Amino acid sequence: MSLLPVHTLLWIVQSLGARIxxxxxxxxxMARFASRAFNATxxxxxxxxxxxxxxxxxxxxxxxxxxxxxxxxxxVLGVQLYRxxxxxxxxxxxxxxxxxxxxxxLGPVLTGLLVSGRAGSAMAGEIGSMVATEQLDGLRMMSIDxxxxxxxxxxxxxxxxMPLLSALFIMFGLGGGYLAGVxxxxxxxxxxxxxxxxxxxxxxxxxxxxxKSLCFGxxxxxxxxxxxxxxxxxxxxxxxxxxQAVVAASVSLLIADYFITALWGV
Amino acid sequence: xxxxQRRDLIVGTFVLVGLLAIAYLSIAIGGISxxxxxxxxxxxxxxxxxxxxxxxxxxxxxxxIGTVERIELDPSFRALVTIRVASxxxxxxxxxxxxxxxxxxxxxxxxxxxxxxxxxxxxxxxxQFTQSAVILERLIGKVxxxxxxESQ
Numbered sequence: 001m002s003l004l005p006v007h008t009l010l011w012i013v014q015s016l017g018a019r020i021x022x023x024x025x026x027x028x029x030m031a032r033f034a035s036r037a038f039n040a041t042x043x044x045x046x047x048x049x050x051x052x053x054x055x056x057x058x059x060x061x062x063x064x065x066x067x068x069x070x071x072x073x074x075x076v077l078g079v080q081l082y083r084x085x086x087x088x089x090x091x092x093x094x095x096x097x098x099x100x101x102x103x104x105x106l107g108p109v110l111t112g113l114l115v116s117g118r119a120g121s122a123m124a125g126e127i128g129s130m131v132a133t134e135q136l137d138g139l140r141m142m143s144i145d146x147x148x149x150x151x152x153x154x155x156x157x158x159x160x161x162m163p164l165l166s167a168l169f170i171m172f173g174l175g176g177g178y179l180a181g182v183x184x185x186x187x188x189x190x191x192x193x194x195x196x197x198x199x200x201x202x203x204x205x206x207x208x209x210x211x212k213s214l215c216f217g218x219x220x221x222x223x224x225x226x227x228x229x230x231x232x233x234x235x236x237x238x239x240x241x242x243x244q245a246v247v248a249a250s251v252s253l254l255i256a257d258y259f260i261t262a263l264w265g266v
Numbered sequence: 267x268x269x270x271q272r273r274d275l276i277v278g279t280f281v282l283v284g285l286l287a288i289a290y291l292s293i294a295i296g297g298i299s300x301x302x303x304x305x306x307x308x309x310x311x312x313x314x315x316x317x318x319x320x321x322x323x324x325x326x327x328x329x330x331i332g333t334v335e336r337i338e339l340d341p342s343f344r345a346l347v348t349i350r351v352a353s354x355x356x357x358x359x360x361x362x363x364x365x366x367x368x369x370x371x372x373x374x375x376x377x378x379x380x381x382x383x384x385x386x387x388x389x390x391x392x393x394q395f396t397q398s399a400v401i402l403e404r405l406i407g408k409v410x411x412x413x414x415x416e417s418q
Contacts, residue, residue, distance in 0.1 A: 056273055060280045103291070164284025171287045198330075200295050201321070210288070 033226050037155055040148040047153050054157030058119040062165060065114050070169035073106055074098065074176025082185050094187050095195030098177035103205045104212075107170040108162075109257050112216035115158075115165060116249040120224040123154055124245035127228025128238035136229075151229065155221040162217030163210050170209070208264050215260065216253050223249040304353035306389035307335065310363045310376070311344040316399030317374050318365055324349050324376045331355055334376060349376065349393075358383040362395035374399060 081097045127150060130136050136146040174196065181187045200206065224245040231241035315337065324332040332351030340346040351357075360381030367374050378393070387393070 052274070052277055055281065056277045059284075060276055063280060099295070103295075161284075163288060164281065167287035167291055168284055170291060197295055198323075200291075202292050206291050206295070209291075 029230075030222070030226055033229065034222050036147050037151050037222065037225065040145060041152040041156060043148065045148065047149065050149070050153040051156050051160075054153050055161055057122070058115070058154075058157050059161035059165060062115055062118045062161075063168070065118050066111055066165045066169050067172050069110060069114055070107075070172030071176035071179070073110060073169075074102065074173030074178075075180040076176075077101060077106075077173070078177040078180030079185070082181055082187065091185075091187050092191040093195060094177070094181045095192035096199040097195075098181070098192075099174065099196035099200050100205060102170050102173040102177070103200055103209050104261070105257075107173065108166045108209055108212035108216055109254065111162065111166040111169045111213065112220060112253045113250055115162060115217075116220045116224070116246055116253065119158070119161075120220045120249050121242045121246045123158075123221070123224040124228040124231070125238060125242045127151070127154075127225055128231035128241040131229065131231050132233045132235070132238055134233070146229075151225045154225055155218070158221030158224075159214060159217040162213040162220070166209065166213035208260070212257060212260050215256055219253055219256060220249045223252065305332075305350050306353045306355075308349045308351065308357075308387060308391055308393055310347050310349060310393040310396050311340055312347060312363075312365065312396050312398050313344055314398035314401065315345040315347065315365055315374075316367075316401055318345075318347070318376070318399060319374075322373060322375050324351065324378060326357075326378045326380065331378075347376070353389070356386045359385045359387050359391065360395065361387065361393055362397065363393045364397035365399035367400075 077098045078094065081101075082091055082094055085091045085093055085097065127136075130146075130150065136150070139146045139149055178189070178192060182189045182192050227241045227245040227248065231237045318334065318337065320334055320336055322334045323330045324334060332349055332355075335348040335350045337348075338346050349363075357378065358381045360383040362379045362381065364377050364379070365374055366377050381395075
């Protein structure tokens with residue numbers, strides 16, 4: 001009596017192979033899409049007007065979300081770290097702890113997650129519905145490359161906007177930490193700001209933070225436009241593209257964050 | 267066209283505020299140093315530097331005046347520490363350097379104590395009088411040994 005019929009075993013191996021092949025294919029498609037998008041970005045018609053418009057949609061409209069979340073996260077950090085630090089009598093290190101956490105990790109990562117939910121989904125949905133209503137084909141018929149006209153302005157705007165939003169998130173976070181730690185819990189204001197200023201260095205923390213937000217911007221922009229561009233041309237396809245864009249962007253952002261953090265300074 | 271202009275104004279404000287936030291993070295908090303102002307390097311050899319690392323602060327009377335640039339081993343097996351300070355700072359050549367710790371478990375830093383000499387340290391000068399870091403474990407070891415001797 002055989003434990004497993006041979007063809008079941010074969011089927012398992014085969015489906016594993018199929019999965020890997022389609023995964024690698026998807027990665028390849030993504031890479032080709034990225035190279036075409038960057039190619040279109042560096043070619044003459046710069047389309048400043050459209051980039052400016054995208055900065056409004058992705059940046060200005062995400063501003064309220066980012067600022068409110070930033071101050072809330074800062075206040076939570078202030079209270080939580082105060083409790084832990086005051087147990088060791090080290091509550092004057094609150095500024096240092098809040099500052100380093102916000103600048104290197106929470107600022108870029110949470111801004112990235114918020115932006116991918118707020119702007120990345122809209123981006124994928126917009127391009128997806130353009131696919132569904134054959135607007136991209138219309139552009140192609142007028143011999144306008146949709147890569148150049150639709151994708152690349154969105155991509156540039158996303159990469160440009162992320163560091164700005166992340167810096168604002170950090171500023172509001174530091175303010176929130178001040179509000180919770182200094183105003184409510186009574187940590188000395190001087191040691192809070194002094195701790196932040198002495199602990200955070202440009203080449204270590206601020207540069208890492210900016211590099212992260214730039215990379216996350218590129219990731220979100222690429223994934224959102226890719227998903228929209230390859231959406232199935234119907235209502236369901238558009239909604240799937242939107243969901244997948246947010247999920248894929250958030251997960252890959254967190255993975256990328258680990259690698260940037262681990263490799264930083266090596 | 268009024269709404270386009272208004273939108274442009276909003277976008278422009280957003281970009282400016284964002285850039286200001288980045289600039290504040292880099293300059294005020296990140297402590298970008300003025301690249302135009304010159305620096306001078308001083309050397310100090312220590313027998314034992316403990317946990318001192320590059321970029322540790324260098325202070326005079328508690329005021330930060332520079333950073334540790336690099337740490338290497340010199341031919342006589344002492345730790346040669348390169349210190350970078352602003353070039354407009356004039357330190358007497360009998361200045362002494364000691365490695366201290368911020369708080370009980372804090373980071374280590376170098377404290378300089380200017381002497382009374384009239385001659386000043388120039389770029390590349392060496393601080394002659396140095397005091398090594400206090401290693402807590404050795405100190406405890408000594409205390410424990412001492413107690414053992416007494417009880418015998």
